[in-house]
Amino acid sequence: MKAPIAIADLLREADTLLQGMFSNALIGIYVIQDNRFIYANQRLADLFGYTQEELCAGLGPMDLTAPEHRALAQKEIERRVTGKTQESFYHFHGITKYGRLIDAEVFGVSTSFSGRPAIIGILLDVSDRYRAERAAADQLRFIEQLVDTIPSPIYYKDERGLYLGCNTAFERYTGVPRDELIGRSVHDIVPQELATQYAEDDQDLFNKPGTQTYETVAQYADGTRHEVVIHKATFNKADGGLGGLVGVMHDISDRKRMEEAIWREANYDALTGLPNRRLLRERLADEISRARRNGSTLALLYVDLDGFKEVNDMLGHHLGDQLLGEAAQRIRKELRASDMLARQSGDEFIIALPDLSDELQSGRVAQAILDTVSQPFVLEGQLVYVSASIGIASYPQDSENFDFLVSHADQAMYEAKAQGRNCYCHFTRAMQERAQQRLLIAHELRRAQIDAHFEVHYQPIVDLRSGRVTKAEALVRWRHPQRGLIAPAEFIPVAEEIGLIGDIGNWVFMSAVRAVQEWRALSGEDVQVSVNKSPRQFLSASKRFSWIDYLHEQQLPPQALVVEITEGLLLDDRPAVAYALLAFRDAGVQVGIDDFGTGYSAMSYLKKFDVDYLKIDRSFIRDITTDPSDRAIAEAVIVMAHKLGMRVVAEGVETAEQRALLQAAGCDFAQGYFYARPMPWPDFLAYVQGNATGA
Numbered sequence: 194m195k196a197p198i199a200i201a202d203l204l205r206e207a208d209t210l211l212q213g214m215f216s217n218a219l220i221g222i223y224v225i226q227d228n229r230f231i232y233a234n235q236r237l238a239d240l241f242g243y244t245q246e247e248l249c250a251g252l253g254p255m256d257l258t259a260p261e262h263r264a265l266a267q268k269e270i271e272r273r274v275t276g277k278t279q280e281s282f283y284h285f286h287g288i289t290k291y292g293r294l295i296d297a298e299v300f301g302v303s304t305s306f307s308g309r310p311a312i313i314g315i316l317l318d319v320s321d322r323y324r325a326e327r328a329a330a331d332q333l334r335f336i337e338q339l340v341d342t343i344p345s346p347i348y349y350k351d352e353r354g355l356y357l358g359c360n361t362a363f364e365r366y367t368g369v370p371r372d373e374l375i376g377r378s379v380h381d382i383v384p385q386e387l388a389t390q391y392a393e394d395d396q397d398l399f400n401k402p403g404t405q406t407y408e409t410v411a412q413y414a415d416g417t418r419h420e421v422v423i424h425k426a427t428f429n430k431a432d433g434g435l436g437g438l439v440g441v442m443h444d445i446s447d448r449k450r451m452e453e454a455i456w457r458e459a460n461y462d463a464l465t466g467l468p469n470r471r472l473l474r475e476r477l478a479d480e481i482s483r484a485r486r487n488g489s490t491l492a493l494l495y496v497d498l499d500g501f502k503e504v505n506d507m508l509g510h511h512l513g514d515q516l517l518g519e520a521a522q523r524i525r526k527e528l529r530a531s532d533m534l535a536r537q538s539g540d541e542f543i544i545a546l547p548d549l550s551d552e553l554q555s556g557r558v559a560q561a562i563l564d565t566v567s568q569p570f571v572l573e574g575q576l577v578y579v580s581a582s583i584g585i586a587s588y589p590q591d592s593e594n595f596d597f598l599v600s601h602a603d604q605a606m607y608e609a610k611a612q613g614r615n616c617y618c619h620f621t622r623a624m625q626e627r628a629q630q631r632l633l634i635a636h637e638l639r640r641a642q643i644d645a646h647f648e649v650h651y652q653p654i655v656d657l658r659s660g661r662v663t664k665a666e667a668l669v670r671w672r673h674p675q676r677g678l679i680a681p682a683e684f685i686p687v688a689e690e691i692g693l694i695g696d697i698g699n700w701v702f703m704s705a706v707r708a709v710q711e712w713r714a715l716s717g718e719d720v721q722v723s724v725n726k727s728p729r730q731f732l733s734a735s736k737r738f739s740w741i742d743y744l745h746e747q748q749l750p751p752q753a754l755v756v757e758i759t760e761g762l763l764l765d766d767r768p769a770v771a772y773a774l775l776a777f778r779d780a781g782v783q784v785g786i787d788d789f790g791t792g793y794s795a796m797s798y799l800k801k802f803d804v805d806y807l808k809i810d811r812s813f814i815r816d817i818t819t820d821p822s823d824r825a826i827a828e829a830v831i832v833m834a835h836k837l838g839m840r841v842v843a844e845g846v847e848t849a850e851q852r853a854l855l856q857a858a859g860c861d862f863a864q865g866y867f868y869a870r871p872m873p874w875p876d877f878l879a880y881v882q883g884n885a886t887g888a
Contacts, residue, residue, distance in 0.1 A: 225314065230253060257288065259285070265285060281299075281300075296322075297316050341361050347439070378392070402435060404425065404427075407423060408421070411442060480547045485593070495583065497610070502540075512577075516570050521534070523568075580615035583609055584603060605617075642697070665721075666864065667722055667725075708877075755785050757787040809842070818850045818854060846864065
């Protein structure tokens with residue numbers, strides 16, 4: 194049996210063991226007495242940059258404590274030394290031998306050494322942990338500040354739907370401070386009908402975690418309601434369970450208002466507030482589909498205001514706009530709530546009448562509109578009168594397509610205008626055929642211009658005193674490859690519509706200039722050729738080609754040409770027309786009024802533009818030998834013209850009796866089939882030479 198170990202040996206071994214443990218510990222271990230280290234292990238010395246000997250050679254805990262925490266450390270030491278507490282735990286900033294600060298946590302226990310109070314302490318360097326915590330705290334504060342500066346309301350809720358927090362914008366939205374918001378539900382802060390909807394949406398998201406986005410209405414603290422879009426997303430707790438949700442609200446009221454304004458601008462007429470053609474097309478497509486399903490009918494009315502241009506020109510666009518607005522209101526009152534009224538453009542309106550019982554119903558509506566529009570308008574104290582022309586097309590009889598219905602109603606409207614205006618017409622297939630014929634003529638006219646299928650024929654104008662041919666009228670003809678010679682009455686209106694009249698008129702003018710040059714050279718006399726110029730030619734005159742400049746280039750006296758216009762053109766107060774007429778006058782080109790007596794006569798304008806010739810329309814000459822009224826009109830025109838210093842040409846003279854009466858009345862010139870039909874230039878020259886001695 195071994196001998197028992199002596200107590201002294203055990204104590205020495207225990208001391209050696211503890212010394213080894215303290216020296217190799219990863220934490221600082223120390224003993225202080227009288228505020229001085231009497232023991233410090235190697236880890237503590239290493240942490241603060243001292244040797245163990247330096248620490249135990251008179252240094253104390255205050256030497257290792259940063260100034261801002263010395264009072265704290267001293268207080269904790271005194272509490273343990275005086276017995277107020279046996280142990281304490283605190284965090285402080287330590288300072289190394291070289292002035293570097295470290296974060297440290299201390300756990301100290303009161304004890305005694307050599308019969309006097311002492312403290313055994315453990316010190317842990319937690320600098321890395323505190324740096325990480327401070328970084329996380331800084332990041333969290335940054336995120337909180339960032340979220341708080343976002344102008345959109347942001348909020349957080351737990352899995353029960355109770356608020357966890359929010360940003361400042363959400364406080365403004367609810368009017369509830371965030372510290373009062375926490376723990377409350379949406380039912381506590383918004384109207385119940387909205388709260389119920391929001392809570393149901395939250396529960397749907399909790400049932401199926403993820404994201405959720407939708408548009409809704411939110412009531413702000415001031416009581417106003419705004420359209421908003423809400424984005425929500427769930428988040429999880431540290432253990433993976435559902436933690437709640439975060440929501441973001443965006444006020445889209447301004448965007449919605451802007452979208453509404455853009456939509457209205459795209460679909461409504463700004464002046465009248467009526468739907469435009471685009472919106473009408475969209476709505477009528479639905480009505481046509483419904484009519485197709487139900488087997489019902491609908492009608493489309495195309496309304497054009499007669500005389501609106503004159504109101505606009507005479508009274509100005511301001512009053513013209515007033516008239517359009519009031520006309521729209523009058524029309525609207527004659528319609529059912531289910532009827533659609535739209536502004537097509539300018540002074541044109543389109544009306545859709547769904548669910549009609551018969552065709553007569555659309556006629557009754559059209560007549561009611563005619564009656565209300567024909568009543569006088571009072572515009573700033575002035576009485577103004579207009580009327581309307583209305584075309585009607587029906588579904589499905591006339592077409593099942595919106596564009597075709599509009600086109601057919603438009604054609605019927607023009608037929609109403611042709612019948613004297615202030616009336617309505619239903620579309621017929623004959624109108625469609627005429628429209629198709631116009632389209633065909635338009636196409637062939639363009640081809641005719643390229644292929645030079647136009648000709649100029651000349652009709653003699655005879656001096657009734659001498660019987661000699663001293664004038665002629667240049668008249669354009671179309672030599673069609675299949676149809677032969679086509680008179681201008683058939684194709685000139687179409688040429689005006691499609692914008693070819695300017696080019697055709699210029700070509701006729703240049704042909705007439707060459708003809709009169711040759712005629713004057715052969716005859717040696719101051720003969721004249723008349724050329725017609727329509728109102729469309731005045732308004733579409735090309736700046737690249739001037740009739741007056743061309744006369745100068747050809748060195749032809751301006752008196753060799755007469756420009757014939759209709760009397761209605763004199764009333765056109767557009768600057769382009771007045772400028773062109775005055776330019777002819779100033780250049781010495783003579784002006785004649787064609788078909789006088791059939792339009793709107795204004796005697797003052799005859800003098801204003803220094804008109805040289807009046808041509809009495811053939812409608813007054815035809816019955817001059819049998820109708821005393823026509824004879825009186827012709828004689829009155831001749832006398833009036835002579836009083837104004839103008840000479841008179843009678844059109845459509847076909848008999849010797851007509852010629853005799855005109856000569857007796859003092860008429861100056863005559864043209865018509867009694868003398869000759871319009872003929873090509875070579876035939877005209879032959880005719881003139883045969884008539885050189887007069888008749």
